[in-house]
Amino acid sequence: MPDVRAVALGLGAWTGALVVLLLPGWPALASVVGAVVVVGTGVLRRWWSLAWLGPLGALVAVAGVAALQHVLLTTSPLAALADEGAVVGLELELTSDVRVVSGRYGDLQVVRASVTRVEGRGSAWSLTAPVVVMADADWPRLPLGTTLETTARLVPGDGDVAALVRPTGEPSVVAEPDVWWDAAAGVRRSVRAAVAGRDADARELVPALVVGDDGGLDPELADDFRTTGLTHLLAVSGTNLTLVVGFLLVLGRWVGVRGPWLYALGVLGIVGFVLTARAEPSVVRAAAMGSVALVGMGRNGRSRGVRGLGVAVLGLLLVWPRLAVTAGFALSALATAGILLLAPVWRDALMRWTPRWVAEAVSVPLAAQVACTPVVAALSGEVSLVAVGANLLAAPAVAPATVLGLSGGLLGLVWAPLGVVVAAPAAWSAGWIITVARWGAGIPTAAVGWGTSPASLAVLTALCLLAVPVAPRVLGRPGSTLACTGLLVVVMLVRPPSPGWPPEGWVLAMCDVGQGDALVLRSGPASAVVVDAGPDPGATDACLDRLEVRSVPLLVLTHFHADHVGGVAGVLDGRDVGEVEGTGLLDPVEGAMEVGREVGRAVGREPVPATYGLTRRMGEVTLQPVWPRPGAGPTDPGESAPNNASVVLVAEVAGVRVLLTGDVEPSAQSALARDLTGLRVDVLKVPHHGSRHQDLDWLTSLGARLALVSVGEDNDYGHPAPDLLAALSAAGADVWRTDISGDVVVVARDGELGVVARD
Template sequence: MPDLRAIALGAGAWVGALLVLVLPGWAALGGTCAVVVLVLAGVLRRWWTAAWLAPLAALVAVAGVAALHQVLLTTSPLTALAQQGAVVTVRLEVTSDVRVVAGQYGDLQVLRADVTRLEGRARTWRLDVPVVVMAPAEWPRQPLGTTLATTARLVPGDDDVAALVRPTGVPRVISGPDAWWDAAAAVRRAVREAVSGRDEDARELVPALVVGDDGGLDPGLADDFRTTGLTHLLAVSGTNLTLVVGSLLVLGRWVGVRGPWLYALGAIGIAGFVLTARAEPSVVRAAAMGAVALVGMGRNGRSRGVRGLGVAVLGLLLFRPQLAVTAGFALSALATAGILLLAPVWRDALMRWTPRWVAEAVSVPLAAQVACTPVVAALSGQVSLVAVAANLLAAPAVAPATVLGLAGGLGGLLWVPLGVVVAAPAAWSAGWIIAVARWGASVPTAAVDWGTGPLPLAALTVLCLLSVLLAPRLLGRPSSALACTGLLVVVMLARPPTPGWPPEGWVLAMCDVGQGDGLVLRAGPGSAVVVDAGPDPVVMDACLDRLEVTSVPLVVLTHFHADHVGGLAGVVDGREAGTIEATGLLEPAGGARAVEAVSGRVPTPAAYGLTRRVGEVTLQTVWPRPGAGAGDAGESAPNNASVVLLAEVAGVRVLLTGDVEPSAQAALARDLGGLRVDVLKVPHHGSRHQDLDWLTSLGARLALVSVGEDNDYGHPAPDLVAALAAAGAEVWRTDLAGDVVVVVSDGEVGVAAGG
């Protein structure tokens, strides 16, 4: 029986961080004091033993550190100036790689940094506080470890950083990265060069496996990894460190390293891994969990591993309390706990009728999956049914892909051809992992929608706890284990029907894709025209599955903002896909590149004025008109370049407006004078910037607003909703109704919602 006191130590530290980070100030203080009083009273009255004092001490220590971090951030002059939107000069050190993200008005470079000097409002401060830098795409890209100075506007940040820094000038580099950062960057480049001649997906997956560098991975493939529970392979995790440092220790023993020198070699390996993978908090967390896994593999490993886990959780939260509210920390800690506490028991049960290697291969991914399932469901709203099988099939290829990928990069530093030869098996192994991910995602019921509300998650947690209690009995008997496996296979292979969905006579569906657009026009049995794909491939794919759409002869992307094109992979993967059309303005460039990466080609520009029939859908492109400008100052050019479609399905006239803003709407009002429609897709998610006279003149009986729940933009604007309702339109919103489907029954137009 493992010593659970160490687990209690880590749990106490976690609770201490959560009390401060989740509860408001006085409530956090009151909650912490209440726990302290309760435990001390229990010890004094001998309700429980003095062993509870250690978790209590961990709770108080981490709560104190978390509170101190918050005080330092909230009282920083940087935070105060950010509240005022001040323009300042900052000296900062870059602490992360640059990520390019699609913003509302173009691509942005996002990176983390520490501000060490601040000049503003005629004062100068020396400090050391974290910030997030959000720079335009043309701002010179800075490598990790660079120290620079720049003028910037400060914007209030979240609880984890003092401010958001929006540079307004050209940065002045004060010093470049230190030698170890340059060396780490050289290794990462060498890993990429070693597999640069391989298949596109393999050459992107190998760097992701080695150092978590997944920036170039195909979005559709990343979606398949999520569906099959293999996402942990794309980020720096404890598995990476266990494989890399474990291989280094095996090599060290092979050449005769023993005793303290072996421990020193392991420490060097851990330090090298952290530097190579970038010493960010997530990497430090992964390194700590990987070190725990290494301890667990040694003599008396289970007991030592459990103690190491508790100490690692305490140490990480003392180092950075904010980790307590991150998904990566929760998943790492829970997976490690599952492997240490549950896997040995389940392995022993399976060994009653299977060989040891089979029992270990099944019990480890099964234990990790059960431990992490509630958190994964809270993040994705889904429970993967293929995760255990996918991890089991992928496991033999993970070690060679990771270790030989890194070895290829190190060899390439000496001689490029050597690196290519060494990394070749890594690329082959990555190809196998890719095949497993795609196979798993193609299973009819690879995952089931579960929901993220309190009740579904509480029910799922109870089911996981019951499985922990029942698993030894079920796994210990071949009849029950094989019966459960057979039942799971049947459920995966037979797609469960959604009762009453899609509704009879449906002509148009507005998918609930969150803050974005995803419209589906019924072109025939199993066939549809898709207009925009939302931000998330998983969500868009699930909506099309619910509508039983297997063929998409035409996809129209109104413009290239991520909330309209990010889910394209979910539309085309696994379906017969035809032409992909889009606006002619290829901005933002990141969105256009993402679409080209998914589709394998540049989308065809939608031809203005063209009227055509696609199955049962008649479509006319009514905007953008050739020569139309970008619109009024302050409006978004990509929004105003949105493709606007006038569609007719089963006698229902529909106007699909993309995100066009008031000046483009006014131009459409002039071009389409007297237009009347049955259904209006409200522009730009119900933004307050609208030409209300035109929208209310259309006479729409239904006004559809595709909008995300609790979005930060204030969409839809109350005045807009009121004006549409006053004009006689029935307003339907995805944030309130879920999927919204327009149906025709006996010549009458109605709505079904919920999906």
């Protein structure tokens, strides 16, 4: 029986951090004092044993550190200057790699840093304070460990940073990165170089497996990894360290390293791993959990591993209390706890009728998945049904991909061709993992929606807790195990119909694909005209499946921005697609070329420009492109040319007139108002996701009873604009949004127009 006192120590530390981080000041203090009084009284009166003092001490210690760090951040001179929006001079050291993100007005470079000196408002301070630098795309990209000086405007920060830094001047390098950062960067470059000649996905996955470097991974593949429960392979995790350091220890034993020197080699491996993967809190957390796993593999491993887990949680939270509210920390700790506490029991149950290697292969991913399921569901709103099987199939390839990928990188520093040869099996192994992820994500019911409400998560947590005593009973008998496995396979392979979906009499669907457009016009039984494909193939494919669309006589791509064409593969997958049309402006070129390749592979020909003014009938859909008009002349140069080149369609389905506007902006809308004088429609697809840049006079003149806004939840563009929504509502339109209602379907029954939403 493992000693759970150390686990209680870790839980006490975790509770202390959560109390301070989630509650405001005085309630947090009252909670900590209350816990001290209750436990202290119970111990003094001998209601409880002295063992309670350990978790209480951990709670108080971590709560104290968290409160102290919070006070230091909020009272920092940086925080005060940020509240004033001051422009200051800074000296800072970059503590992370640069990450490029899309902002409202273009790409931004985001990098964490530590400020050591600040000058502003006539004063100067020497300090140590964490910040996040948000620089424009053309700001010089400097490596981790660089110390620099720059001028910047400070913006109030949130969480664990004192301020956000928006540079206003060019950086001046004060000191280059230390030698160990240069060495770590060299290893990372060498790992990439060793697999540079491999398949595009494999050459990006190997660095992700080795050191968590997933910057170039295809977003669609990353989604497949999420669906199949393999995301942990893409980030720095305890598994990475366990494999790398474990291999190093085996190699050390093989060459004769023994005793204290073997421990020293292990420590050296851990330090080298942390430096190579970047010494950020998440990496150190992964290293700590990986070290616990290594301890758990040794003699009396279960007991020592459980003690190590509790100590690791306490130690990490004493240094970085904010880890307590991060998903990565929760998943790491829970997965490690599941493997240490649940997997041995479930393995022993399976060993009654299976070989040990089979029992261990099944019990480890199963225990980790059960332990992590409530947190995963809280993050994604889904419960993966394929996760255990996918991890089981991928597991044999993870070790060679990781170990040989790193070995190839290290040897490549000495002689590049040798590194390429050694890393070749790593790329092959990565290819197998990619195949598993794509196959698993393609299963009809790879995951089921669960929701993120407190009630749904409480039910799921209760079910996972119930699995702890029930699983050994089920796994201990071949009949019950095989019956449950068979039932799971049937559920995965047969896509369950959505009750009452699609609704009877539906004519138009606006798919919830996030920040993008995907509209579906019903042309007949199992047939529809699709206008735009959204940003994500999986979301678009799933929406069309829910609508039971198997044939697409016409796919129209209004323009080639990724949020309209990124999901083309989802439309083409498994469906009979006829004509594919788009705008004549091939901008952005990359998007147009990628669409051309996708469509060419699927239907044997590239998209052709939609013919202006040509009225066609496809089943129950009558369709006419009304923009862009040949010879219409340039639109406002201050607006997006690709947006204004969007194909605009007037459609009619079962007597319902619809205007589909793509992303046209005000100048193009004004031209349409002149071209289509007196146009009246029943349904308006609001242009450009509800951007504030609209010709409101024209939009409100259309007389639409329904206004549909396809928009992503919590997008950073400010879509949809409140003024636009208010104007449409004032004009008599009922406004529906995908970020609030999910899939939105327009229904025509008995001459009446209605809407059915699917959250």
